[in-house]
Amino acid sequence: xxxxxxxxxxxxxxxxxxxxxxxxxxxxxxxxxxxxxxxxxxxxxxxxxxxxxxxxxxxxxxxxxxxxxxxxxxxxxxxxxxxxxxxxxxxxxxxxxxxxxxxxxxxxxxxxxxxxxxxxxxxxxxxxxxxxxxxxxxxxxxxxxxxxxxxxxxxxxxxxxxxxxxxxxxxxxxxxxxxxxxxxxxxxxxxxxxxxxxxxxxxxxxxxxxxxxxxxxxxxxxxxxxxxxxxxxxxxxxxxxxxxxxxxxxxxxxxxxxxxxxxxxxxxxxxxxxxxxxxxxxxxxxxxxxxxxxxxxxxxxxxxxxxxxxxxxxxxxxxxxxxxxxxxxxxxxxxxxxxxxxxxxxxxxxxxxxxxxxxxx
Amino acid sequence: xxxxxxxxxxxxxxxxxxxxxxxxxxxxxxxxxxxxxxxxxxxxxxxxxxxxxxxxxxxxxxxxxxxxxxxxxxxxxxxxxxxxxxxxxxxxxxxxxxxxxxxxxxxxxxxxxxxxxxxxxxxxxxxxxxxxxxxxxxxxxxxxxxxxxxxxxxxxxxxxxxxxxxxxxxxxxxxxxxxxxxxxxxxxxxxxxxxxxxxxxxxxxxxxxxxxxxxxxxxxxxxxxxxxxxxxxxxxxxxxxxxxxxxxxxxxxxxxxxxx
Numbered sequence: 001x002x003x004x005x006x007x008x009x010x011x012x013x014x015x016x017x018x019x020x021x022x023x024x025x026x027x028x029x030x031x032x033x034x035x036x037x038x039x040x041x042x043x044x045x046x047x048x049x050x051x052x053x054x055x056x057x058x059x060x061x062x063x064x065x066x067x068x069x070x071x072x073x074x075x076x077x078x079x080x081x082x083x084x085x086x087x088x089x090x091x092x093x094x095x096x097x098x099x100x101x102x103x104x105x106x107x108x109x110x111x112x113x114x115x116x117x118x119x120x121x122x123x124x125x126x127x128x129x130x131x132x133x134x135x136x137x138x139x140x141x142x143x144x145x146x147x148x149x150x151x152x153x154x155x156x157x158x159x160x161x162x163x164x165x166x167x168x169x170x171x172x173x174x175x176x177x178x179x180x181x182x183x184x185x186x187x188x189x190x191x192x193x194x195x196x197x198x199x200x201x202x203x204x205x206x207x208x209x210x211x212x213x214x215x216x217x218x219x220x221x222x223x224x225x226x227x228x229x230x231x232x233x234x235x236x237x238x239x240x241x242x243x244x245x246x247x248x249x250x251x252x253x254x255x256x257x258x259x260x261x262x263x264x265x266x267x268x269x270x271x272x273x274x275x276x277x278x279x280x281x282x283x284x285x286x287x288x289x290x291x292x293x294x295x296x297x298x299x300x301x302x303x304x305x306x307x308x309x310x311x312x313x314x315x316x317x318x319x320x321x322x323x324x325x326x327x328x329x330x331x332x333x334x335x336x337x338x339x340x341x342x343x344x345x346x347x348x349x350x351x352x353x354x355x356x357x358x359x360x361x
Numbered sequence: 362x363x364x365x366x367x368x369x370x371x372x373x374x375x376x377x378x379x380x381x382x383x384x385x386x387x388x389x390x391x392x393x394x395x396x397x398x399x400x401x402x403x404x405x406x407x408x409x410x411x412x413x414x415x416x417x418x419x420x421x422x423x424x425x426x427x428x429x430x431x432x433x434x435x436x437x438x439x440x441x442x443x444x445x446x447x448x449x450x451x452x453x454x455x456x457x458x459x460x461x462x463x464x465x466x467x468x469x470x471x472x473x474x475x476x477x478x479x480x481x482x483x484x485x486x487x488x489x490x491x492x493x494x495x496x497x498x499x500x501x502x503x504x505x506x507x508x509x510x511x512x513x514x515x516x517x518x519x520x521x522x523x524x525x526x527x528x529x530x531x532x533x534x535x536x537x538x539x540x541x542x543x544x545x546x547x548x549x550x551x552x553x554x555x556x557x558x559x560x561x562x563x564x565x566x567x568x569x570x571x572x573x574x575x576x577x578x579x580x581x582x583x584x585x586x587x588x589x590x591x592x593x594x595x596x597x598x599x600x601x602x603x604x605x606x607x608x609x610x611x612x613x614x615x616x617x618x619x620x621x
Contacts (some may be wrong), residue, residue, distance in 0.1 A: 211478050211486040214467065218475050221464040227446040228424060228456055230479030230534060239485055 050186040060294045061197040065251035067278040069244040075284040077240045078220035083146040085275045087127040088252030089267030094119035100170030112176040120249045127245020149178030150272040157264040169263025204259040217317045283336025311330045377402040383432035391420040392596045404570045409582040410591035416574045453539030461525045465518035474500045480536030507531040523554045539570040547580045
C-alpha cells in the first residue's frame with residue numbers, strides 16, 4: 001500500500017494517470033492473449049479454408065453478436081430476455097421483405113443500402129416495444145413475457161403468407177454487391193462479420209463504463225435507490241432494450257446474408273433458447289463471454305455428430321452434449337466459462353506469487 | 362386573506378416541506394394517520410418515536426417510495442404528491458436509507474458518480490466522462506468529504522459497515538440538495554464514527570435543511586433545532602429539543618419504557 005502511494009508522487013504523474021485510466025477503460029490492451037486472438041482473427045483467411053471461415057467462425061461471430069445483446073441486458077441490466085433471437089430474425093425477415101429475393105411477390109426489391117437500415121430501424125423499434133412490455137415485470141415474468149413474444153412471432157411467421165411467406169419462408173435473399181466486390185464471398189463476408197462483431201463488442205464494453213451503462217448497472221443492483229438518486233429506472237431499462245435490440249438486429253442482418261434465406265425455423269423457440277444457452281455457457285459478466293459460448297456451441301453442433309457416431313451413438317444427440325455442458329456450467333460456474341478461466345488464472349497467479357515472489361508488486 | 366405574505370404562507374410557499382393530512386394505509390393498517398408537518402427552509406428537525414411509530418413510512422411518503430393514501434405534500438411550494446420519486450429528487454429532495462441501499466457491484470467512485478449524474482443532465486449519455494469532466498470533480502470532492510478517498514476504487518460490497526454508512530450520506534449530498542431526509546444515519550456506527558457523523562451534519566451549509574430519524578439522543582438532539590415526536594402513526598408532540606427531553610409524557614412513552 002505504501003509502495004503504491006509513493007509511486008504516485010513521481011514527476012510523470014499525470015501521464016501515468018492518463019495511462020492508468022486508459023488501461024482501466026480498455027483492460028484488453030494490456031492483455032497479450034487478447035492481442036494474439038485479435039491477430040489470429042485478422043489473418044484467419046490465410047489459415048482456414050472456406051468451410052471453417054464461414055461455417056465455424058462467421059457463424060460463431062453472428063451468434064456471438066446476438067448472444068452479446070442478451071449479455072448486455074442480463075449482465076448489466078439484470079433482465080433475461082428470450083426474444084433477442086426473435087429481434088434478429090425480425091431484422092432478417094425485413095431485409096428479405098424490403099430487399100431482393102427469389103420470392104418476387106413478397107420482396108419490394110429495394111437496394112441493400114435502403115433495405116438494411118430499414119430492417120435495423122424496424123427491428124430496433126420491435127425490440128423497444130417488446131422491452132416496454134417486459135420492463136413492467138421482473139425476474140421469471142420477464143423471461144415468460146419475452147418467451148411469449150418469441151413464440152408468438154414464430155407462430156405468426158408460420159401462418160402469415162402475405163409478408164412472411166408461411167412455413168416455407170423467403171429464399172435466395174440477395175446479398176450486398178458494391179465497389180466491385182461480392183461481399184458474400186467467403187473471405188469478404190468473414191471480414192464483414194468480424195468487423196461488425198468487433199464494433200458491437202467494443203461498443204458494449206465502452207457503454208458499460210459510460211453514464212448510461214453505469215446507470216443500468218445501478219438499476220440492476222437497486223432500482224429503488226436509483227429512483228431516489230433522480231433516475232427513472234424504467235426509462236433506463238427500455239433504453240437498454242433498444243440498444244440491445246439494435247445489436248441483435250445487426251446479428252440478424254448478417255445471419256440472413258449468411259444463409260441467404262429465412263424461415264420460421266430460424267426464429268423457433270428452440271433457437272431462442274439456444275441464444276440463452278450460448279450466453280450462459282460463455283458467461284454473462286463480460287462481453288467476451290457470448291463469443292466463447294457461441295464458439296463452443298458451433299463446434300459442438302458441427303463436430304459432435306461425427307464424434308458421437310464414432311462412439312456408436314446416434315449423431316443427432318449433439319444437443320444432449322450441449323445440455324450436459326449447460327448443466328455442468330450452471331452447477332459449477334454460474335458465471336460461465338469466463339468464470340472458470342478467471343478462477344483458474346487467479347489460482348495460478350497467487351501460487352506463482354507465493355513461490356516466486358511479487359512480479360506484480 | 363390580508364397580506365401577500367399570509368396568502369403565500371397559506372399555500373405553503375414559505376415552507377421547505379409541508380405535509381397536510383398525510384395518511385398511509387397498508388391494507389387495514391394505518392401506518393400514518395393525518396400527519397401535518399411544516400418545515401422551514403434550512404430547518405433541522407429530529408423525528409423520534411418507538412419502532413412502528415411510522416417514521417420511515419413518513420420518509421417513504423415524502424420521497425414517493427410509497428405514495429400517501431391521502432393528503433398533500435408540498436416541496437418549496439410545489440405540490441409533489443403525485444410525482445414519481447425521481448422527479449422529487451431532481452427538485453432538490455434527498456434521502457438516506459436505514460439499511461444501506463447502495464450498488465454493491467460498483468466501486469465507491471461509481472456509486473457517487475451515479476448520484477451526481479442522477480441530478481444533472483446526461484443520464485442517458487453514451488459517452489464516457491473525460492479527464493476534466495465537472496461531475497468527476499464533484500465526485501472526487503464528495504468522496505473526500507466523507508473520508509472515503511482511500512477506498513474509492515473498491516467495490517462497495519467489500520466496504521466495512523461504517524464506510525457504507527458514510528457512502529450512504531455522500532449519495533444524499535450529491536448535486537445541490539435543498540432538503541435531506543436522514544433515516545438513522547448513526548445505526549451501527551462506532552463512537553468515533555458517530556463523532557464524524559455529527560461533524561458532517563453540523564458542517565452542512567446553512568440553507569440545507571433536514572429531518573433526521575435517530576434513536577441515539579446524543580446524536581439527534583445535538584444536530585437539530587426542533588423535534589417531532591411520533592406515536593402509532595400520529596404526531597404526538599412538537600417542540601424544542603430540551604422541551605421534548607424534559608416532557609414527562611415523552612419520557613414515559615419513549616425515553617423510559619425499556620430504553621436506558
